[in-house]
Amino acid sequence: MKVVCVGGGPAGLYLAILLKRQNPSHDITVHERNPEGSTYGWGVTYWRALLDRLHTYDPESAQAIEESSVRWTQGVAHVRDQVTRQPGDAGHGIGRHRLLEILAERARGLGVRLEFEDEITPENLPEADLVVAADGIHSTLRTHHADRFGAEVTEGRNHYVWLGTTQVFDSFTFAFAETGHGWVWCYGYPYDDGHSTCVIECAPDTLTGLGLDAMDEAGRLTVLEKLFAGILDGRPLTGGASAAWPAFRTLTNRTWHHGNLVLLGDAAHTTHYSIGAGTTLALEDAMCLADALREHTALPQALAAYEHRRKAEIVSAQSAARLSAQWYENLPRYIGLPPHRMFALLGQRHSPLLPYVPPQLYYGLDKAAGRLEVLRRFKRWLGPRAARALHVRS
Numbered sequence: 001m002k003v004v005c006v007g008g009g010p011a012g013l014y015l016a017i018l019l020k021r022q023n024p025s026h027d028i029t030v031h032e033r034n035p036e037g038s039t040y041g042w043g044v045t046y047w048r049a050l051l052d053r054l055h056t057y058d059p060e061s062a063q064a065i066e067e068s069s070v071r072w073t074q075g076v077a078h079v080r081d082q083v084t085r086q087p088g089d090a091g092h093g094i095g096r097h098r099l100l101e102i103l104a105e106r107a108r109g110l111g112v113r114l115e116f117e118d119e120i121t122p123e124n125l126p127e128a129d130l131v132v133a134a135d136g137i138h139s140t141l142r143t144h145h146a147d148r149f150g151a152e153v154t155e156g157r158n159h160y161v162w163l164g165t166t167q168v169f170d171s172f173t174f175a176f177a178e179t180g181h182g183w184v185w186c187y188g189y190p191y192d193d194g195h196s197t198c199v200i201e202c203a204p205d206t207l208t209g210l211g212l213d214a215m216d217e218a219g220r221l222t223v224l225e226k227l228f229a230g231i232l233d234g235r236p237l238t239g240g241a242s243a244a245w246p247a248f249r250t251l252t253n254r255t256w257h258h259g260n261l262v263l264l265g266d267a268a269h270t271t272h273y274s275i276g277a278g279t280t281l282a283l284e285d286a287m288c289l290a291d292a293l294r295e296h297t298a299l300p301q302a303l304a305a306y307e308h309r310r311k312a313e314i315v316s317a318q319s320a321a322r323l324s325a326q327w328y329e330n331l332p333r334y335i336g337l338p339p340h341r342m343f344a345l346l347g348q349r350h351s352p353l354l355p356y357v358p359p360q361l362y363y364g365l366d367k368a369a370g371r372l373e374v375l376r377r378f379k380r381w382l383g384p385r386a387a388r389a390l391h392v393r394s
């Protein structure tokens with residue numbers, strides 16, 4: 001089978017690896033528009049369950065990913081000058097550059113052709129049995145067949161910037177800073193021994209009120225370094241190619257395949273960065289598509305099976321991402337709580353019930369549910385039903 005993967009991000013590279021492992025006689029090329037070693041973003045988070053799946057699908061790349069990742073076991077929240085720690089919030093981080101380097105090296109080693117600085121358009125798309133659009137949220141190939149795929153994009157209200165720093169956080173770190181124009185907050189996590197990621201977010205009025213939208217990059221970084229001096233410990237923030245202030249775009253598609261063209265990763269769906277799942281979902285898409293292509297000899301059946309299974313699997317992540325984005329959009333509702341309660345509800349932000357129950361009451365209910373099995377079951381039962389009813393009304 002001749003396979004053309006458009007996009008050398010995690011989705012495209014990992015699919016190439018899995019298909020080549022499945023059948024070394026496949027002729028697979030990954031076309032990436034950027035030069036090798038250059039990409040956007042800093043570190044990405046993931047959880048143990050992904051690592052286990054990666055070990056099952058390709059132990060060699062999984063081992064390299066594990067060895068290049070850092071791990072934390074706690075969460076910490078800074079609200080004004082108060083600090084709350086919570087044990088048990090274990091996670092992993094890896095630099096996006098390093099992850100892509102590992103996947104590219106592995107793909108090459110298996111005999112996949114990698115063509116960098118090779119931008120694919122519908123006009124220069126090579127002939128193939130299977131064309132994989134792994135070209136990210138702005139996918140050119142998907143846009144070309146927009147009416148077939150039925151893409152829908154919802155833009156979040158808040159704005160964010162994806163930054164790096166040489167400050168190495170020892171935990172997943174949240175910091176909320178109050179300004180004269182509203183709150184600005186940061187999620188920080190380490191991704192190697194010398195660096196961390198900082199994603200900084202605020203409401204549109206705060207962005208314009210502070211003039212962040214009108215400043216040059218150096219000016220913006222200076223303002224943010226002052227706001228988060230406490231957690232940065234005097235270290236600088238770095239912007240680079242990722243230093244814009246977009247609003248997050250949540251993408252869904254009615255269908256994920258058309259003829260021999262199939263959508264993978266961010267080209268098919270996006271989930272708000274505050275749940276740190278986009279890369280994991282992209283890699284799992286690749287696993288699912290590789291499975292479907294192994295299990296079905298006819299391409300249409302394989303692509304249909306992939307779409308069917310994967311759409312169902314990602315529903316809960318999509319819902320968690322929407323609720324998480326909403327939690328931050330409603331920050332004023334929670335930020336006045338005592339910090340340990342605010343932090344507890346931050347951990348509960350995927351709950352469909354939370355937006356509709358007074359935060360103090362929810363906190364009390366949640367605490368009680370932690371102690372009483374019967375209440376826990378009641379809360380589980382009430383959650384989806386109550387939220388569904390309220391969604392219908394709103």
Ligand SMILES: Cc1cc2nc3c(=O)[nH]c(=O)nc-3n(C[C@H](O)[C@H](O)[C@H](O)COP(=O)(O)OP(=O)(O)OC[C@H]3O[C@@H](n4cnc5c(N)ncnc54)[C@H](O)[C@@H]3O)c2cc1C
Pocket residue numbers: 006007008009010011012031032033034039041043044045046118119120121134135136137139140160161162199264265266267273276277278279280281282
């Ligand atoms: C602020 C922020 C923080 C995030 N943090 C996390 C996190 O902590 N954990 C996590 O799991 N995910 C995180 N994500 C999400 C994650 O970055 C994406 O979901 C993931 O990169 C998707 O992988 P992909 O391969 O589908 O797309 P991409 O990584 O976007 O790769 C697409 C590739 O296609 C290339 N391309 C595009 N068009 C063409 C073309 N026409 N021809 C050739 N090449 C082309 C691009 O250059 C790019 O290399 C975050 C996202 C944001 C915005």
